């Protein structure tokens with residue numbers, strides 16, 4: 010991850026040729042048609058505009074209106090390194106509005122940095138080792154129910170594993186509180202992600218309306234978090250607990266203040282919303298890709314079973330995230346007229362950083378449609394061309410957690426099962442609201458390995 014000094018990276022003039030005061034060029038189609046094309050076929054539309062206008066162009070989108078799309082490493086670097094007083098995120102984040110004012114997604118500036126400082130230690134690479142056993146236990150428990158020889162979608166299983174993992178490692182919850190969280194959290198996040206985009210539906214028009222259901226689920230969620238906080242305060246072992254909630258309860262900001270109950274509730278919900286579906290859909294893409302690459306599958310199985318090294322598995326996860334980025338883009342909002350790539354992005358306009366375009370660009374990845382983890386064995390990943398976790402001061406704080414979790418779940422699968430290869434064409438992509446998933450849920454046919 011690039012280390013960004015926000016104070017320094019602010020209003021520095023753009024290097025290179027003079028900057029036009031005009032917005033980046035783009036589609037000349039009427040707005041409704043442009044928005045419809047984007048809605049029906051986002052990737053082909055973006056690719057076509059990039060071919061015509063270069064790595065920075067404008068397009069009309071249904072949610073944000075006119076946006077600028079950045080699809081080259083120099084542009085990405087400039088966007089990710091810009092100071093938050095130049096490019097913001099929280100003030101225009103629809104997800105932040107839904108998750109609450111205590112969510113990282115809703116914050117900007119010093120409040121955001123102060124909150125990240127509190128949260129980042131909980132996701133430090135070394136702490137992740139302590140969670141590995143929990144993940145393996147949850148993966149084994151779920152996979153014990155897999156039927157042999159029958160085709161089934163793996164995504165629901167991966168959703169259950171990643172949900173259980175977050176309930177235990179992030180919320181530190183077990184027993185009835187854990188089960189109630191498992192009931193409440195998935196519908197809360199699903200409805201919330203829809204309401205994030207459909208503002209008029211947010212009003213509470215009774216228990217059956219989307220706004221009403223959301224409000225009632227949120228009230229149940231807050232009550233569980235309240236109980237967990239009370240139990241934590243009464244727990245003599247709180248100091249030695251490893252879960253994220255216990256860490257947040259122990260932590261305090263630089264001025265000595267502690268996190269409030271609602272701040273903890275908003276933040277834990279944020280971690281769940283950001284970390285559950287994203288990790289599960291990437292794993293489902295893993296099954297979808299590996300069944301179509303039997304040689305790689307055999308090498309991965311051998312690596313997992315000997316227990317010696319995990320280089321190929323790590324490279325495979327990198328390649329999965331390159332070729333099937335489940336969050337295809339991230340965005341920032343220009344707070345001032347922002348010079349970028351020789352053009353000026355007007356104040357108030359969103360800049361979309363497109364991981365999908367960059368990850369499939371042959372200038373940065375030879376033969377980009379080929380699934381080839383080997384490309385990451387030799388050279389690792391680059392900060393501005395491999396961007397599934399975004400970048401700069403907003404880079405995903407859960408990246409190490411997600412990698413640890415995907416590594417352990419894949420290892421368990423490869424050790425316990427053989428996966429039947431298939432010659433069927435790849436699954437298409439389906440937008441689930443938070444992340445992109447294989448349309449058929451990452452179909453698998455498995456056989457349990459016999460000892461010996």
Ligand code: HEM
Nearest residue numbers: 113280283284287288336339398399400403404405407411
């Ligand atoms: C494969 C799994 C994941 C992917 C692909 C992913 C991707 C992303 C992306 C693209 C962003 C926006 C970054 C930016 O705008 O520069 C983000 C932010 C975030 N992610 Fe993740 N994420 C994953 C897993 C997780 C996990 C496991 C957690 C926590 C348990 C998590 C917590 C967050 C949070 C809290 C933010 C907001 C950061 C901020 O605004 O400062 N993510 N993630």
